[in-house]
Amino acid sequence: MNTREQILSKNYEAMCLHGFQGLRTDKVINELGITKGAFYHYFSGKKELGYAIVDEIIAPHYIGTFAPLKNSKNGSIEAITSVLEYLKGCSSRETIHIGCPLNNLVQEMSPLDDTFRDKLRGIFEAQKDLLVIALSRGVENGELKEGIMVEDVAFYIISGIEGSYALGKAFQSKKVFDRSIDQLIGYVRLLKKD
Amino acid sequence: MNTREQILSKNYEAMCLHGFQGLRTDKVINELGITKGAFYHYFSGKKELGYAIVDEIIAPHYIGTFAPLKNSKNGSIEAITSVLEYLKGCSSRETIHIGCPLNNLVQEMSPLDDTFRDKLRGIFEAQKDLLVIALSRGVENGELKEGIMVEDVAFYIISGIEGSYALGKAFQSKKVFDRSIDQLIGYVRLLKKD
DNA sequence: CCAAGAACATACAAACTAGTATGTATTTAA
DNA sequence: TTAAATACATACTAGTTTGTATGTTCTTGG
Numbered sequence A, B: 001m002n003t004r005e006q007i008l009s010k011n012y013e014a015m016c017l018h019g020f021q022g023l024r025t026d027k028v029i030n031e032l033g034i035t036k037g038a039f040y041h042y043f044s045g046k047k048e049l050g051y052a053i054v055d056e057i058i059a060p061h062y063i064g065t066f067a068p069l070k071n072s073k074n075g076s077i078e079a080i081t082s083v084l085e086y087l088k089g090c091s092s093r094e095t096i097h098i099g100c101p102l103n104n105l106v107q108e109m110s111p112l113d114d115t116f117r118d119k120l121r122g123i124f125e126a127q128k129d130l131l132v133i134a135l136s137r138g139v140e141n142g143e144l145k146e147g148i149m150v151e152d153v154a155f156y157i158i159s160g161i162e163g164s165y166a167l168g169k170a171f172q173s174k175k176v177f178d179r180s181i182d183q184l185i186g187y188v189r190l191l192k193k194d
Numbered sequence C: 001c002c003a004a005g006a007a008c009a010t011a012c013a014a015a016c017t018a019g020t021a022t023g024t025a026t027t028t029a030a
Numbered sequence D: 001t002t003a004a005a006t007a008c009a010t011a012c013t014a015g016t017t018t019g020t021a022t023g024t025t026c027t028t029g030g
Helices: A003-022 A025-032 A036-042 A046-069 A076-089 A093-098 A101-109 A114-140 A150-170 A174-189 B003-022 B025-032 B036-042 B046-069 B076-089 B093-098 B101-109 B114-140 B150-170 B174-189
Strands: none
Touching (some): A003 A025, A003 A036, A093 A150, A093 A174, A101 A114, A114 A150, B003 B036, B046 B076, B046 B114, B114 B150, B150 B174
16 A cells, blocks of 8 residues: 555544544654655645545445446345345444444535535435436336335435434444344335335 | 523534534634633533533433424324424524534544533433334334334434435435435334224 | 656644633622 | 622633645656
8 A cells, every 4th residue: 555545544544533623634644654745745735635535435435335236136125225234244333333434524524615515415416326226227127116206215215324324323333223224124125016 | 691501502503513623612702702711611621511512402402302202192103203394394404504413413522522422322312212102102002013113113213314314414405304304204104004 | 877756754834722820890698 | 898709801821733845865767
């Protein structure tokens, strides 16, 4: 991992815990054993580092997680519940305590910085679009009930995910997160035609 | 409004926008036209101010919103959907842009400060308890389907609410919030026996 | 081989920020 | 009425934190 990647990665970790405003870049730099010279060589400032973290770490990760929805073979509901199960599987007690980095950043920075806001909204929009693709396919091939508001359901699924992270964090409990996701899975299954 | 209440209230507003770490108490004090002397007379420090805001503003507000669940006459589902409708009604474009102050604070401070974490978790716990009361009554008097996991559903409803706030904030859209809450209302109605 | 830019290191500055120390006016209680 | 506590104001400090200016080494293309 080169210096730029190290700076990005360590600052991302620190930002997950302390938030963007609470992130102290110089502390991270010290921990890495490098100096300010390296930092300001690669990034013109703290904000630009933040934007780079969003573009190069957060966005690829969150869009990648939803990518399987694009062309799923076992039906759209199965594809969606697979994503939800995956979220349960890849989250540990520690990650739940920290919460969803994407949501953390939205909550903190959306009202304070337009660039952050637009970039982060774009990620959610991409997730929503992928859900809409999967759900629309399910409606077209008769897998889903008729009269489903595809976009509303897509928004709602994302909201259920972020809400589960929020609650898991509030209760410091992976179990609360899992149970909430399970209820969401139950809701998604109800979209299927009997 | 006395000086202490002014300090609490204005700092609360600023904290909703900037977060606790981003809150600059001296800036708020200047805007109020008072000085540091007044602030440190009433609060021993920034953290203690934060705790007071949680205890005296946030907790009463959020628990109050859920209080009608305690003894509702028109059935438990109606009581819960009423709360959800109320949340839609009392939120404007501006409040959605800022997000749910309770959730904001949880996301920011839970991993960083145990006192914040415990206080905030207590608020969610109180909300959950009130939902459990309403749902249990619904199960007992036969209003709800059998086999409902009362506590899981309670967690899930809170998660749906917080998720809706999070998404509304991410998309800077009250409409997204409303649509997500509507889906949650639809889910809650499905708990009813046909 | 050598010039030029890339990749850092070092030292310093400017602004901010929470908090303190102290002073004063006003209210309250004995 | 007077001592004491309350309710503030003023001025100052110590510690951060972001950022800059400048210097040095290393790499690389011609």
